[in-house]
Amino acid sequence: MTEPKTERAVEVVQGTSLWQDAWKRWRRHRVSVVSAVVLAVVLVACLVGPPIVELVWGWTYAGQDVALGPTAPSLSHPFGTDVLGRDVLVRTMHGGRVSLAVAFVATFVSLVVGVTYGAVSGFVGGRVDATMMRIVDLLLSTPYLLLVIVLMAVIPPSKVSIAGLDGSFVLMFGALGLVSWLVLARIVRGQVLSLKQREFVEAARAIGVRPWTILFRHIVPNTLGPVIVYSTLTIPSVMLSEAFLSFLGLGIREPQASWGTLVNDGANAMVVYPWLLLAPGMTMTVTLFCLNFLGDGLRDALDPNARETA
Amino acid sequence: MSGDVVLQVDDLRTHFRTDGGLVKAVDGVSFEVRRGEILGLVGESGSGKSVTNLSILRLVPTPPGIHAGGRILFDGTDLLTVPERQLRAYRGNRIAMIFQDPMTSLNPYLRVSRQLTEVLELHEGLDRGAARRRAIELLEMVGIPDPGGRIDQYPHQFSGGMRQRVMIAMALACKPELLLADEPTTALDVTIQAQILELIAGLARELGTAVILVTHDLGVVAGVADQVAVMYAGRIVERGPVDAVLTNPQHPYTAGLLASVPRLDTRGALTPIQGMPPDLTRLGAGCAFAPRCPKAFDRCATYPAWAGTPARGAACWLADGGEVGR
Amino acid sequence: MSDVLLDVRDLQVHFPVMGKGVFPKVTGHVRAVDGVSFQLRRGEILGLVGESGCGKSTTGRAILRLIEPTGGRVVFDGQDVGALRGEDLRQLRRRMQIIFQDPYASLNPRMTVGDIIAEPLRAHGLVSGRQALQARAQELMTRCGLDPKFVRRYPHEFSGGQRQRIGIARALASGPDLIVCDEPISALDVSIQAQILNLLQRLARDEGLSYVFIAHDLAAVRHLCDRIAVMYLGRIVELGTYAQICDAPAHPYTQALVSAAPVPDPRIERTRQRIVLQGEVPSPLSPPSGCRFHTRCPARQPTRCHDEEPDAREVRGRQVACHWAE
Ligand SMILES: Nc1ncnc2c1ncn2[C@@H]1O[C@H](COP(=O)(O)OP(=O)(O)OP(=O)(O)O)[C@@H](O)[C@H]1O
Ligand SMILES: Nc1ncnc2c1ncn2[C@@H]1O[C@H](COP(=O)(O)OP(=O)(O)OP(=O)(O)O)[C@@H](O)[C@H]1O
Ligand code: SF4
Ligand SMILES: [Mg+2]
Ligand SMILES: [Mg+2]
Numbered sequence: 001m002t003e004p005k006t007e008r009a010v011e012v013v014q015g016t017s018l019w020q021d022a023w024k025r026w027r028r029h030r031v032s033v034v035s036a037v038v039l040a041v042v043l044v045a046c047l048v049g050p051p052i053v054e055l056v057w058g059w060t061y062a063g064q065d066v067a068l069g070p071t072a073p074s075l076s077h078p079f080g081t082d083v084l085g086r087d088v089l090v091r092t093m094h095g096g097r098v099s100l101a102v103a104f105v106a107t108f109v110s111l112v113v114g115v116t117y118g119a120v121s122g123f124v125g126g127r128v129d130a131t132m133m134r135i136v137d138l139l140l141s142t143p144y145l146l147l148v149i150v151l152m153a154v155i156p157p158s159k160v161s162i163a164g165l166d167g168s169f170v171l172m173f174g175a176l177g178l179v180s181w182l183v184l185a186r187i188v189r190g191q192v193l194s195l196k197q198r199e200f201v202e203a204a205r206a207i208g209v210r211p212w213t214i215l216f217r218h219i220v221p222n223t224l225g226p227v228i229v230y231s232t233l234t235i236p237s238v239m240l241s242e243a244f245l246s247f248l249g250l251g252i253r254e255p256q257a258s259w260g261t262l263v264n265d266g267a268n269a270m271v272v273y274p275w276l277l278l279a280p281g282m283t284m285t286v287t288l289f290c291l292n293f294l295g296d297g298l299r300d301a302l303d304p305n306a307r308e309t310a
Numbered sequence: 311m312s313g314d315v316v317l318q319v320d321d322l323r324t325h326f327r328t329d330g331g332l333v334k335a336v337d338g339v340s341f342e343v344r345r346g347e348i349l350g351l352v353g354e355s356g357s358g359k360s361v362t363n364l365s366i367l368r369l370v371p372t373p374p375g376i377h378a379g380g381r382i383l384f385d386g387t388d389l390l391t392v393p394e395r396q397l398r399a400y401r402g403n404r405i406a407m408i409f410q411d412p413m414t415s416l417n418p419y420l421r422v423s424r425q426l427t428e429v430l431e432l433h434e435g436l437d438r439g440a441a442r443r444r445a446i447e448l449l450e451m452v453g454i455p456d457p458g459g460r461i462d463q464y465p466h467q468f469s470g471g472m473r474q475r476v477m478i479a480m481a482l483a484c485k486p487e488l489l490l491a492d493e494p495t496t497a498l499d500v501t502i503q504a505q506i507l508e509l510i511a512g513l514a515r516e517l518g519t520a521v522i523l524v525t526h527d528l529g530v531v532a533g534v535a536d537q538v539a540v541m542y543a544g545r546i547v548e549r550g551p552v553d554a555v556l557t558n559p560q561h562p563y564t565a566g567l568l569a570s571v572p573r574l575d576t577r578g579a580l581t582p583i584q585g586m587p588p589d590l591t592r593l594g595a596g597c598a599f600a601p602r603c604p605k606a607f608d609r610c611a612t613y614p615a616w617a618g619t620p621a622r623g624a625a626c627w628l629a630d631g632g633e634v635g636r
Numbered sequence: 637m638s639d640v641l642l643d644v645r646d647l648q649v650h651f652p653v654m655g656k657g658v659f660p661k662v663t664g665h666v667r668a669v670d671g672v673s674f675q676l677r678r679g680e681i682l683g684l685v686g687e688s689g690c691g692k693s694t695t696g697r698a699i700l701r702l703i704e705p706t707g708g709r710v711v712f713d714g715q716d717v718g719a720l721r722g723e724d725l726r727q728l729r730r731r732m733q734i735i736f737q738d739p740y741a742s743l744n745p746r747m748t749v750g751d752i753i754a755e756p757l758r759a760h761g762l763v764s765g766r767q768a769l770q771a772r773a774q775e776l777m778t779r780c781g782l783d784p785k786f787v788r789r790y791p792h793e794f795s796g797g798q799r800q801r802i803g804i805a806r807a808l809a810s811g812p813d814l815i816v817c818d819e820p821i822s823a824l825d826v827s828i829q830a831q832i833l834n835l836l837q838r839l840a841r842d843e844g845l846s847y848v849f850i851a852h853d854l855a856a857v858r859h860l861c862d863r864i865a866v867m868y869l870g871r872i873v874e875l876g877t878y879a880q881i882c883d884a885p886a887h888p889y890t891q892a893l894v895s896a897a898p899v900p901d902p903r904i905e906r907t908r909q910r911i912v913l914q915g916e917v918p919s920p921l922s923p924p925s926g927c928r929f930h931t932r933c934p935a936r937q938p939t940r941c942h943d944e945e946p947d948a949r950e951v952r953g954r955q956v957a958c959h960w961a962e
Contacts, residue, residue: 015789018745199742203806206700207756208729221746354825455915469916470688499687499852501913504896508912526826529855529898533905552902570830572859574882574897575904580859582830586795 022225025301032297035290042287046096049089091257092280098258099284102173103238107231109177110184115220115227117181118188123196123215133189140182148175148245175245176238187230191223225302232295236288243284259284316488316520317366318342322380324358324365327373331591335361337544339380340620343488343520343537348511350535350552351524352567354587357541359524363490366522367401368394384488403433406481408474410493415477416465422449422476423461426483433484448479452509471502478509485517492524507534528571532556540564543588543598548629550622560617560624563599597626638714641846642676642699642814647708649691649698653921666920668694670870671708673948676814681840681847683857683878685893686867687917692850695867696816699848700732701725713813730760733807737819739799743791749802750787753777756810776805781835797828804835808843816848821856833860854897858882866890869920869928876954886951886961888935927959935960 027033081087121132139147152171195201196219204214243260259280266277324336336358343349351359364370366382366389382389384405389397401407409415417425426445430436436444442461449457452475465473474494481489491510495503511534513519523535531538531552538555540548540563548561559565566583585602597603600610609627617629650665669691676682684692697703699710701717710717712732720728733756736742743752753773757763763772774784780801791799800820807815817836821829837860839845851857857864857878864881866874866889874887885891892911899905915932918924924931930941940959948955951962 011785012788013785015748015786015793017748017790018792021792199736199738200744202697202702203734203736203742203803204744204755206702206729206732206734207759207806207810208726209755209759210726213759217747218744222744354827453914471916499917500854500896500898501687501892502916503898504910504912527898528826528900529905532900532902533898556900556902567826568900570827571900572830572833572853572855573899573901574855574858574894575899575901577859577878580830580834582834583827584831586797587825587827 022301026297029297029300031293032301035293035297038286039290039294042096042283042290043100046093046100049093050097089279091262092259092283095257095259095262095280096283096287098256099239099242099260100287102176102242102258103235105173106176106180106238107234109173110181110234111227111231113177114181114184115188115223118185118190119192119215119220119223121185122189122192123211123219125193125196129189133186136182136185139179145244147179148241149248151175151178152245176241180234180238184227184230184234187226188223191226192219195219195222229295229299229302232291232298236291239284239288314345315342316345316384317522318381318383319362319366320381320383322362322365322382323378324361324370325376325378327376328591333590334378334544334593335590336365339541339544339546341539341546341549343522345487345520346514346518347537348514348521348523348535350531350538351522351541352526352528352531352538353541354526356587356590358544359541360492362541363407363492363522363524365390366490367405367407368397402429402480403484404486405488405490406484406486407490408477408481408492408494410496416473418465421462421464422468426461426476426480429480429483444483445479448482449476451482452476452479453505454479471498471506474498474502474506475509478506478513482513482517486519489513489519489521490524491521493526494523495530496525496527503530510534528556528567540567543590543593545598545625547599547626548624549620550618554622560629561599561626562603562605562628564624566602566604639677640675641678641680641713642848643709643711644675644695644699645673645709645711647672647695647698647710648706649694649703650706664921667870667923668920669698669705670920670923672867672870672872673708674865674872674875676846676848678813679840679844679846680863681849681861683861683864684848684850684867685852685854685857685864688852689917689920690867691870691920692852692867693818696734696818696848696850700729700734700816702734727760730756730762730810731812732814732816733810733812734816734818735800735803735807735820738823739796739803740791740823742803743799745791748788748790749777749782749794750774752791752802753805753809756806760810762810772809773805776809777802779808779839780805781831795828796824797831800824800832801835804832804839808839812845814846814848816850818850819852820849822851822853829856836860854882854893855899866893869918869923871928871957872948872955873929873957874954875948880952880954884952886954886956887958888933888961889929892934927957929958 117132121129152175155171201214201218204218209217239259242258243263246258246260247264262280263277263284266280269277319339319341322336322339323334326333326335339358339362341349351362353359361370365377368389370377377390380390384400389400416422423442423445426448427438427441430441430444431438434441434444446457446461449461454460454472454475460468465476468476477494489510494510495506498506507530510521510523514521523530525531535552538548538550538552539546540555540561542563548555548559548564550560555564556568559568563583566581569581570583572580583602584604588598588601595613596611597606597614600606603610605628607627614625614627616625617623623629647669648667648671649669650667652662653664653666655661655663672691672695674682684695686692694703698705699717701710701720705718712728715728717725717728750770750773753776754763754769757769757772763769770787774787777784777787782798782801782805786794791802794802804820820836821832824832833856836847840847847860849857849861858881861878863875863877865872866881866887868889874881874885874890880886881890882894885894892913895909895911896913899908911934913932913934918928918931926940926942926944927933927936927946930936933941936942937960944959946957946959948957950956
């Protein structure tokens with residue numbers, strides 16, 4: 001907020017918005033802050049790790065060294081190598097890219113679609129609302145895995161590759177995004193319904209504020225607290241779904257890797273080469289934990305009175 | 311007036327440890343209530359009325375609450391030191407309590423009959439049948455129409471006024487010696503309020519129950535109380551018989567309140583008390599009312615000594631103690 | 637320009653009650669407002685009193701068409717409010733405003749006070765540009781007794797009384813002729829209520845505003861209003877000047893209401909005749925036959941009160957809906 005110079009005599013006191021308040025509360029939540037830092041480290045490592053490793057040592061996620069074969073963690077390969085002699089560190093970081101990308105993109109899609117859908121449904125109300133919510137019910141009652149499996153089986157990945165992106169990625173984004181907005185839409189609709197009854201919304205109506213302005217100025221900003229909290233919990237659930245789909249062989253395909261596929265491969269070779277499971281498994285677990293703690297902290301900060309409702 | 315003191319509160323201090331600092335919600339409160347007497351405890355929101363009441367039964371959640379001192383003598387025992395088990399025998403039996411919102415003190419999932427008979431079985435030792443007959447009798451006494459038919463309903467099927475009457479019936483059940491009524495009529499309409507106050511006054515008159523009636527409505531105090539204690543920022547600033555306090559207030563705060571409430575019998579200009587109630591975490595050493603007091607002067611920077619007797623007086627440098635009664 | 641600003645004729649608001657089940661059906665109607673008529677002159681303050689649930693707020697909201705009336709007409713300054721659509725209705729909102737009871741719920745917690753107050757100006761394009769809007773908000777704050785330097789603060793940083801002032805400033809922003817005040821002081825501290833009452837009174841005088849002032853506190857209504865309408869179960873039972881209503885009520889319900897309103901003077905309280913009504917307020921789902929008040933009325937007479945609904949008629953210069961009042 002930049003303010004041109006004013007000659008007004010009264011100096012203006014800056015208030016503390018609810019966001020700033022929440023930020024202060026959140027900073028006191030140690031576990032949540034530590035989690036955020038760890039997540040940031042994982043994120044940065046996954047982003048800049050692979051190119052750096054490639055530059056320095058020349059390994060890529062797909063680069064094989066069959067002669068070398070599986071080796072335990074050592075100074076030259078800190079996380080060891082897999083059966084094809086690929087560096088597990090690079091593969092873990094690369095897998096993180098895929099997993100996190102899937103999770104974030106799907107969550108983002110669900111955020112945009114879910115918030116808009118839920119807000120419109122709750123705000124317009126009446127028949128429109130009833131119809132829109134029946135659609136959500138219908139989709140929710142279909143087992144989502146079935147939906148995804150059918151989708152992925154029917155559409156060959158090669159047909160949908162967009163802008164050089166692998167088709168299986170695109171499918172995964174689409175499929176997970178498609179199902180993960182449903183619950184969010186319901187949450188937002190519930191919020192909107194109750195906010196619609198609140199007096200400050202009635203006040204806005206009484207003032208003569210236009211309906212869509214009421215929705216986006218007064219109602220939606222007040223739903224964002226729960227939405228943000230829910231989103232931080234959506235990310236892990238999407239990551240797990242991705243892992244599960246990959247585990248079933250429906251998701252990411254070789255030589256691409258995600259944490260899901262890495263854990264799957266690692267689990268198969270667990271007894272002989274435990275490090276293959278350990279590296280991606282630990283990273284993924286830590287990430288999931290951190291996301292959950294982060295969500296907890298955000299909930300306490302954004303919604304200090306309503307712990308039990310979330 | 312009979313002389314037997316039922317409850318004596320002595321320099322009670324209840325504090326809360328909060329994020330914003332130490333809240334001295336009750337800070338040196340002393341008063342006594344006699345048999346059959348109604349003490350009106352008035353003061354605005356946050357002045358510590360409810361906390362005083364809750365402290366008497368040790369119902370203040372600790373933490374964040376701290377019992378920082380004082381004594382509460384009930385029938386010779388200090389309620390602040392008796393073991394929790396023994397205290398439970400007092401609660402709901404010899405000391406009853408009713409709250410502003412009866413819905414929060416009635417269990418929404420239990421029929422009214424069950425909640426009433428439970429008390430009777432527990433404290434009076436009646437068997438099922440006798441307890442039920444007595445419960446119906448009690449509901450009749452508090453003026454619930456068709457008590458036999460309604461006793462098996464759930465609390466939400468009763469109106470606010472009727473729920474409050476059920477609470478009073480529960481309080482009546484054990485013929486308590488002391489009734490703590492925390493804003494029992496604030497949520498009710500005036501016509502219903504008149505009924506409830508009438509009931510409470512009858513309780514004091516006929517059973518000799520001592521009553522502490524918490525309210526912020528000076529009119530309610532004028533109507534039913536015998537004695538008044540005015541609280542401000544966790545302390546009692548004025549105390550005395552209701553006539554004396556309301557017609558010849560000694561403390562500027564009491565006078566200010568009286569001048570600022572609109573009255574049904576006249577239409578004079580209102581003189582509001584300026585400013586806002588104080589922040590309890592930032593109380594200085596002086597009189598807490600000083601920043602809002604039209605008569606404040608340099609002496610008010612130290613907390614005023616009590617002027618008058620414990621039974622009639624005020625905590626103000628300008629108070630002369632006043633005459634008792636008239 | 638006619639003298640009558642607001643003409644409410646036979647206003648009705650019925651809320652459908654849904655049954656349970658997968659395809660809920662309408663099982664009845666809450667007759668929240670059931671035939672209310674009154675006129676408000678320019679610059680006049682009309683009080684609307686009655687017990688909780690009698691339809692005061694619903695009447696107020698239906699006047700502003702925040703709720704669609706089921707029947708009747710609301711004519712504001714010659715325009716039929718019920719006939720207005722879309723943009724025309726929005727334009728009219730500039731001239732009719734509302735102040736709410738709950739100073740916490742009625743302000744958007746995520747907007748600064750300046751934005752809240754300036755919202756009507758922005759919505760109607762009366763002022764444009766950040767600078768101008770803020771300056772105007774500050775001016776309104778000053779007028780309502782708020783420090784303009786707090787223009788960028790958020791609602792949660794203010795006390796209840798200050799928030800109510802923010803609500804008042806917002807209502808004033810678009811320069812309305814009529815403000816519906818829905819219990820603007822009942823959620824406030826006793827010592828703050830007078831501040832707000834005085835502010836409302838001053839604004840009405842200085843700006844020539846008209847109010848429909850809703851309250852259940854008869855004393856506050858008497859203090860502020862020129863005329864008073866007493867509601868019972870969705871209808872006006874008596875309508876007259878403040879003196880007529882408060883000093884010599886004619887309807888049995890008004891008499892009970894006046895007699896139950898406490899006065900903070902023990903000498904008066906002791907000598908007053910209090911009419912304590914028996915029974916509960918009936919449900920507006922199925923109001924009693926004949927006179928709606930007959931189930932609780934101390935003056936009812938057999939068959940006629942039970943069978944025949946009394947029409948409003950003139951008694952001692954005011955409107956009364958009772959068969960026997962004189
Ligand atoms: N559990 C608690 N934790 C922290 N502070 C508390 C707690 N309970 C009460 N307080 C504080 O103690 C002070 C006195 O509160 P109390 O409820 O006694 O006021 P009151 O006089 O009953 O007001 P009201 O008229 O609003 O009921 C207030 O400032 C309140 O914020
Ligand atoms: N949206 C609604 N749906 C159904 N019933 C309603 C609705 N709003 C109000 N009512 C009912 O209409 C009646 C009148 O309500 P209203 O809020 O107008 O009363 P009031 O006189 O303002 O009471 P109070 O003093 O408690 O504010 C009540 O019985 C209430 O339960
Ligand atoms: S019409 Fe009859 S019941 Fe109604 S108020 Fe008059 S006397 Fe009472
Ligand atoms: Mg209290
Ligand atoms: Mg209302």
